[in-house]
Amino acid sequence: MAPGKADRVLIFDTTLRDGEQSPGCSMTPEEKLRVARSLAELGVDIIEAGFPAASPGDWESVNAIARQVKGPVICGLARCNRDDIDKAWSAVRDSTRPRIHVFLATSAIHREHKLNMAKEEILKTAAEGVRYAASLCDDVEFSPEDASRTELEFLTEVVQAAVDAGAGTINVPDTVGYTTPQEFQETFEHLRRTVRGGEKVTFSVHCHNDLGMAVANSLSAVLGGARQVECTINGIGERAGNCSLEELVMAIRTREQVFGVTTGIHTQKLYPTCRLVSSITGMPIPRNKAITGENAFAHESGIHQHGMLRHASTYEIMRPVDVGLSRTNLVLGKHSGRHAFRERVRELGFELAEEELNKVFTRFKALADRKKELFDGDIEALVLNLDTESGGPWFLAGLEASSMMDGRGQARVLLRHADGRESAARSEGDGPVDAAFKAIETITGLVLDLRKFEVRSVSGGEDAQGEALVTVQHEGRTHRGTGVTTDIVESGVRAFLEVINRVELGRDRQQALGEYRAARAAQAAV
Ligand code: KIV
Ligand code: ZN
Numbered sequence: 001m002a003p004g005k006a007d008r009v010l011i012f013d014t015t016l017r018d019g020e021q022s023p024g025c026s027m028t029p030e031e032k033l034r035v036a037r038s039l040a041e042l043g044v045d046i047i048e049a050g051f052p053a054a055s056p057g058d059w060e061s062v063n064a065i066a067r068q069v070k071g072p073v074i075c076g077l078a079r080c081n082r083d084d085i086d087k088a089w090s091a092v093r094d095s096t097r098p099r100i101h102v103f104l105a106t107s108a109i110h111r112e113h114k115l116n117m118a119k120e121e122i123l124k125t126a127a128e129g130v131r132y133a134a135s136l137c138d139d140v141e142f143s144p145e146d147a148s149r150t151e152l153e154f155l156t157e158v159v160q161a162a163v164d165a166g167a168g169t170i171n172v173p174d175t176v177g178y179t180t181p182q183e184f185q186e187t188f189e190h191l192r193r194t195v196r197g198g199e200k201v202t203f204s205v206h207c208h209n210d211l212g213m214a215v216a217n218s219l220s221a222v223l224g225g226a227r228q229v230e231c232t233i234n235g236i237g238e239r240a241g242n243c244s245l246e247e248l249v250m251a252i253r254t255r256e257q258v259f260g261v262t263t264g265i266h267t268q269k270l271y272p273t274c275r276l277v278s279s280i281t282g283m284p285i286p287r288n289k290a291i292t293g294e295n296a297f298a299h300e301s302g303i304h305q306h307g308m309l310r311h312a313s314t315y316e317i318m319r320p321v322d323v324g325l326s327r328t329n330l331v332l333g334k335h336s337g338r339h340a341f342r343e344r345v346r347e348l349g350f351e352l353a354e355e356e357l358n359k360v361f362t363r364f365k366a367l368a369d370r371k372k373e374l375f376d377g378d379i380e381a382l383v384l385n386l387d388t389e390s391g392g393p394w395f396l397a398g399l400e401a402s403s404m405m406d407g408r409g410q411a412r413v414l415l416r417h418a419d420g421r422e423s424a425a426r427s428e429g430d431g432p433v434d435a436a437f438k439a440i441e442t443i444t445g446l447v448l449d450l451r452k453f454e455v456r457s458v459s460g461g462e463d464a465q466g467e468a469l470v471t472v473q474h475e476g477r478t479h480r481g482t483g484v485t486t487d488i489v490e491s492g493v494r495a496f497l498e499v500i501n502r503v504e505l506g507r508d509r510q511q512a513l514g515e516y517r518a519a520r521a522a523q524a525a526v
Contacts, residue, residue: 177210282480
């Protein structure tokens with residue numbers, strides 16, 4: 001039976017932790033902060049900002065979000081040991097609403113092959129971890145990892161131990177995307193019925209999408225009494241990803257009678273938030289993706305178009321504006337003023353600080369000189385690429401490229417470094433883009449393993465802007481970059497330069513970190 005109507009489901013966003021764990025989705029600390037701010041505007045209740053013990057960089061990011069992002073609870077993940085819990089606490093304690101999330105695997109497979117721990121030891125470790133976290137922080141969440149493959153009786157014992165030790169939220173993860181809707185609903189009903197003191201805790205669900213059922217399983221858990229759902233923007237996450245926030249929220253809203261619950265999400269912000277995360281992670285939103293894909297509200301067949309013209313509800317169960325797709329394709333041009341521009345940015349769902357708006361408006365004017373008409377897609381691309389390449393250290397100062405009939409190409413690239421020096425190189429390659437990439441590698445001395453190069457149009461008209469997406473591998477890590485201009489070779493070059501800058505900054509950070517550690521070690525030795 002569906003719970004009461006007044007029930008509110010908390011939305012716990014783990015884009016910055018589980019989402020970031022998906023291959024090629026790593027984000028810089030600045031990007032994480034930008035995503036966290038937009039999640040707060042979206043209205044999520046809890047932001048899992050990262051796993052502070054994973055690396056000093058993770059700790060820094062979680063701490064920056066805890067200090068600067070107001071509104072949602074800021075949560076840090078920790079394994080069930082004192083060192084991890086201390087690191088999570090020191091990272092989130094500056095938040096006005098901190099949470100520590102401790103986890104320990106409970107299934108027989110994990111006990112035997114990963115932890116080499118007996119059941120009694122798991123019970124003791126879970127209780128000690130939760131008790132220690134609760135001695136530091138008022139808000140503690142516990143997750144029995146691989147819960148869906150854990151014997152139900154033992155799962156109940158572990159959850160009981162965590163509740164007795166002071167956990168206020170019990171999260172039940174389907175770590176490997178194995179469960180089914182009916183099975184998971186029954187798991188939640190069982191736990192709520194059986195665990196003593198269960199009425200005082202919030203039961204939470206965390207589903208992976210290995211069998212494509214993460215959203216369905218999460219919704220079933222809600223029917224079974226879960227009142228927190230853990231999800232990610234665009235469903236990014238380990239392997240096939242996590243439960244997609246936008247799909248879950250719109251299902252709850254569209255079928256309110258079935259689920260009998262509400263969320264605090266401002267659904268009109270869904271589309272801009274999904275586009276932001278897509279642009280930062282370099283993971284494009286598939287055309288046919290529910291809620292936010294390009295085709296989600298497109299009607300091509302004659303019968304459907306006819307029905308739509310009569311009444312939108314014939315073939316639409318949600319209104320595009322409700323998910324933030326307020327595209328009017330109102331055209332702006334070089335005579336459009338600052339006021340009209342600001343209004344359009346706002347209507348598209350973006351909140352920009354004055355300084356950011358100034359920067360985007362300057363780029364808008366420059367683009368309007370090159371392109372007669374600017375559509376919503378152009379403006380969106382300008383806002384989303386606010387940070388692209390802007391931090392340097394390498395900046396594009398000149399580009400000449402040409403191609404030949406036989407597929408060969410030539411390019412001359414001029415780069416300016418933040419330290420003031422300028423360097424140029426000329427190169428040949430398989431087409432002008434390849435030639436330009438080689439010239440950049442010659443100048444910077446960085447040779448990258450190019451894995452993917454994609455281009456798509458972001459707006460209409462003959463002079464449409466092309467967005468280039470570059471994916472490279474360097475020293476075991478995947479990096480992505482994007483570039484948007486009216487010239488696809490230039491877009492490619494800007495995307496490649498963004499990747500070069502990311503690799504350079506990563507190196508600088510590593511070096512700075514190494515120096516810092518050496519200094520600390522020297523101090524300790526005195
Ligand atoms: O999938 C999982 O089990 C997790 C836990 C850490 C909650 O991500
Ligand atoms: Zn997970």
